[in-house]
Amino acid sequence: MTIEREQTVDLPAEKLVNMLYQMYLIRTFEEAAFEQYAAGNVHGTMHLCSGEEAAAVGAIAALRPDDLITSTHRGHGHAIAKGQNINDMMAELLGKETGVCLGRGGSMHMADLTLGSLGANGVVSGGIPLAVGAGLSSKLQGLDRVVVCFFGDGATNTANFHESLNMASIWKLPVIFVCENNQYAMSMSVKRSLSVPHVADRAVAYGMPGHTVDGMDTIASYEAVKEAVARARRGEGPSLVELVTYRYLGHSKSDKQVYRTREEVKEWLERDPIPRYQNWLINHGYLGETEGQALKEKAETEIQNAIEYALVQPEPNVSDLTKYVYYEEPEVLANPTQVLPRWIQETFGPKTPINPPPGTREISYAEALREAMALALEHDPQVFMLGEDIGAYGGAFGVTGDLVNRFGPERVRDTPISENNIAGTAIGAGMTGMRAIAEMQFMDFVTLSMEQIVLQGAKIRYMFGGKAHVSMVMRLPAGSGTGAAAQHSESLEAWFVNVPGLKVVMPSTPYDAKGLLLAAIADNNPIMFVESKLLYKTKGAVPDEPYIIPLGQADIKRSGTDLTIVAIGVMVPRALEAAAQLAKEGIEVEVIDPRTLKPYDEATITASVKKTGRLIVVHEAPLVGGFGGEIAAMIGQSEAFAYLEAPIVRLGGADVPVPYNRTLERAMVPQVENIVEAARKLVKYQI
Numbered sequence: 001m002t003i004e005r006e007q008t009v010d011l012p013a014e015k016l017v018n019m020l021y022q023m024y025l026i027r028t029f030e031e032a033a034f035e036q037y038a039a040g041n042v043h044g045t046m047h048l049c050s051g052e053e054a055a056a057v058g059a060i061a062a063l064r065p066d067d068l069i070t071s072t073h074r075g076h077g078h079a080i081a082k083g084q085n086i087n088d089m090m091a092e093l094l095g096k097e098t099g100v101c102l103g104r105g106g107s108m109h110m111a112d113l114t115l116g117s118l119g120a121n122g123v124v125s126g127g128i129p130l131a132v133g134a135g136l137s138s139k140l141q142g143l144d145r146v147v148v149c150f151f152g153d154g155a156t157n158t159a160n161f162h163e164s165l166n167m168a169s170i171w172k173l174p175v176i177f178v179c180e181n182n183q184y185a186m187s188m189s190v191k192r193s194l195s196v197p198h199v200a201d202r203a204v205a206y207g208m209p210g211h212t213v214d215g216m217d218t219i220a221s222y223e224a225v226k227e228a229v230a231r232a233r234r235g236e237g238p239s240l241v242e243l244v245t246y247r248y249l250g251h252s253k254s255d256k257q258v259y260r261t262r263e264e265v266k267e268w269l270e271r272d273p274i275p276r277y278q279n280w281l282i283n284h285g286y287l288g289e290t291e292g293q294a295l296k297e298k299a300e301t302e303i304q305n306a307i308e309y310a311l312v313q314p315e316p317n318v319s320d321l322t323k324y325v326y327y328e329e330p331e332v333l334a335n336p337t338q339v340l341p342r343w344i345q346e347t348f349g350p351k352t353p354i355n356p357p358p359g360t361r362e363i364s365y366a367e368a369l370r371e372a373m374a375l376a377l378e379h380d381p382q383v384f385m386l387g388e389d390i391g392a393y394g395g396a397f398g399v400t401g402d403l404v405n406r407f408g409p410e411r412v413r414d415t416p417i418s419e420n421n422i423a424g425t426a427i428g429a430g431m432t433g434m435r436a437i438a439e440m441q442f443m444d445f446v447t448l449s450m451e452q453i454v455l456q457g458a459k460i461r462y463m464f465g466g467k468a469h470v471s472m473v474m475r476l477p478a479g480s481g482t483g484a485a486a487q488h489s490e491s492l493e494a495w496f497v498n499v500p501g502l503k504v505v506m507p508s509t510p511y512d513a514k515g516l517l518l519a520a521i522a523d524n525n526p527i528m529f530v531e532s533k534l535l536y537k538t539k540g541a542v543p544d545e546p547y548i549i550p551l552g553q554a555d556i557k558r559s560g561t562d563l564t565i566v567a568i569g570v571m572v573p574r575a576l577e578a579a580a581q582l583a584k585e586g587i588e589v590e591v592i593d594p595r596t597l598k599p600y601d602e603a604t605i606t607a608s609v610k611k612t613g614r615l616i617v618v619h620e621a622p623l624v625g626g627f628g629g630e631i632a633a634m635i636g637q638s639e640a641f642a643y644l645e646a647p648i649v650r651l652g653g654a655d656v657p658v659p660y661n662r663t664l665e666r667a668m669v670p671q672v673e674n675i676v677e678a679a680r681k682l683v684k685y686q687i
Helices: 013-038 053-060 076-082 086-093 127-140 153-157 159-170 199-206 218-233 262-269 273-283 291-311 330-334 342-348 365-379 403-407 419-430 443-457 493-497 510-522 571-583 602-612 627-636 639-643 662-668 672-684
Strands: 068-070 147-152 175-181 210-214 239-244 362-364 383-387 412-414 435-439 472-478 503-505 526-532 539-541 555-558 563-567 589-593 596-598 615-622 649-653
Touching: 013 053, 013 076, 013 086, 013 273, 013 291, 053 076, 053 147, 053 175, 053 218, 053 239, 053 273, 068 127, 076 086, 086 291, 127 147, 127 159, 127 175, 127 419, 127 443, 147 153, 153 159, 153 175, 153 199, 159 175, 159 199, 159 419, 175 199, 175 218, 199 210, 199 239, 210 218, 218 239, 218 273, 273 291, 342 365, 342 510, 362 365, 362 510, 365 383, 365 403, 365 435, 365 510, 365 539, 383 419, 403 412, 419 435, 419 443, 419 472, 443 472, 443 526, 472 510, 493 503, 493 526, 493 596, 493 615, 493 627, 503 510, 510 526, 510 539, 555 571, 563 571, 563 602, 563 672, 571 589, 571 615, 571 672, 589 602, 602 627, 602 639, 615 627, 615 672, 627 639, 627 649, 649 672
Parallel strands: 068 147, 147 175, 175 239, 210 239, 383 412, 383 435, 435 472, 472 526, 503 526, 563 589, 563 615, 615 649
Antiparallel strands: 362 539, 503 596, 555 589
16 A cells, blocks of 8 residues: 655654664663663663654754764663664663773763764763863854754753853853753752753753654654754754654663552553654555564674674783873873974974073063963864853953954953853863863852862773864862952862873963963863962963973982972962071082873982982862872882982871961962971981
C-alpha cells in the first residue's frame, strides 16, 4: 500500500529514518552498558539515558556538523547523536586504551572535539559555563556556528545556570540551553525543586525565549531546537528549550528508585519515544511496516560488534599514566631556554628574545603586565580579556588601564559579578580557538570559581585523552598589606600547585611580569598567574619589545655562598633587602625566585643548596601547607640533603585570617627583620 507522504518537516527522508536508527543505537548501547556493568567489565558507575532518546536525537538533528555541544553525566545519547564512533565509546566505557578518551574519562567524560562534542561532564551544570565560552568564541571569531548546551532539570537550580543564562543573554551569544527535564535530580522531583511550573519559565528573567516541549516527541524536540538555532544564527542571542522527558532507569546503578512509583514509570513507558517516532515515520510514509525491526536489528548488531571489539582491546599502559596532563610542544620541552613556543614565533616572529637583557627603561610592575596584554591583543585577534571592571574602570588595581579604549569592549570585556562564569567562559573559549586572559578582582574571589578551574579547566585535557587543550590565563591579585582584611588579602597559590593540570606563575619584578605573562599567554594550558598587589607600583628595567621568560625557570636574584633563600612574590624584595643587610655582617646570601611554582625549577634550587649548605624558604601565605613545604621536602629527598649543614628553615604567614589592624597585619607575615634573624641563627647553627 502506498501512503501519501505529508511533508511536515524540512528534513530529508534519509535523515529522518537515520534518526530512528540513532534512537535504537542509543537504547541498545545503554542496555549493553547495563549488561557489561553486571558482568564486571565496567569500572565505576554510569548514568543511562534510556527513555530520553527523542530529546538527544531531535535536538542534535537541528545542528550542522560544525556546531558544538556540551553534555552531561548522562551523555551517551548526545555522543551517539553527534556521531561519535560506537566502538570507541564502548572501549571507553570499558576503560580501554583505544577508547574515545583513551580510557581516561569513562562514561561521564566522553568527548570528541573533531565532531564538535566538547565533552560530557560529571559535575551537574559544569558544562553550562563552558558552553557560554564556546559561544563567545564563535562570536569573537565571526563564525555562525552555534552551541547546544544540554543539562538536566537539577542543573537549573545552580549558580552556573543562572550566571550563564544572564551572561549569554547580555552578550547575545549563539547558545541554545536545552534542559532535558527527566523529572528528577537524582531523587529530588521537579515539583519539589522548582518555584515555577516549568523550567522554561525562568527564561523571562534573562530576556530570552523559553519553550516547554514534549521531549518524548522527536519531531517536536527537533522543531523547538531548530527555531532556537535559527534565532541564534541570526545574531539574536540564546534561547531556553525545556524538553520534558523521563529516564526509565535509576539515576545510577546504585539507585533503588524508592522515590517514584511503578505506576508512574509504567505511565511514562507507554509514551516510549522510540515506537512513537517509528509510528510517526510509518504514518507519514517515510518507513515501511517492517523496516523498523530491521533498523533495530542493525543497531543490535552494531552494538554487539562494539562489545566484541572493546573486550579485546588493550588496557592503558601504566607507563603512560602521566601523559596528557599538560599540553607541551616537544621541541620546547626539550630545550625551553632556546626554542620559542609556536604562538610566540607566529605572533612576534622567530627572533623574539628569550631572557634578554633588561635594558635601562624603567616601568612599573602594573605597566609591564599591561604592556604584555597590549602586545598580545595587538598581534593576535584570538586573544581577549574578561573580568569585572577591567574596561573603563581600568581594573580594580588599574592594571588594564586604557586597554578597552585601544582594543574595544568586545575584546576587553567587562563582566557581571559572576566569578565561576568568568572562569568557565574563559575555559570554554580557550578550548575552542581563543586565548583568554581572565581577571579576578582579588585572589580571594577565586574561591567562587573553583569548580570551573579545578574540575573543568585543569582536568579537560587529561580526561579527554589529550585531545583538547585550554589556552587560558587567570590573573590573580594576591596578598595582604593593603588593610583590606580577611576576605580581600589572601595568597592562595599553594592550593593550585596541588592541582594536576594547572600551571602556577608568580613573578616578583616588572621584567619577570612582562616576560612571564607573554609566555603564559603562549602556553596552551590553564595558568594561574599570581600577582602580589604590593608589587604593582614597584619599578624596574623592562625591554620595550616582546620577549619571554620560559615557564619553569628560576632566577638567581643575588649570588651568595653562605645561605640560600628561596622566596616567592612579595617576599623576593624583602629577601633581597635582608641579604643586603646580612652582607654587611659578612654573610653572603643567595636569593632564588622560582618565578614559576608549577612546574618549578628543582635543578637551580638544588644546585644552590649544594653550594651553600643552608636553606630558608619564605612566602606570605600561611606556613602550614604553604609552597615552602614543597621546596623543603624536595631538598630533603634530593642529593642536596647530604650537603645540608643545618636544618631547613621555613618562614610563612601566621595561621590566622588576615587582620584589619595595621600592626597585626604586619605581624602576621614575614618581614625583613624576620628573615635577617632566621638567617643569623642558621649560619651559626652547629651540627
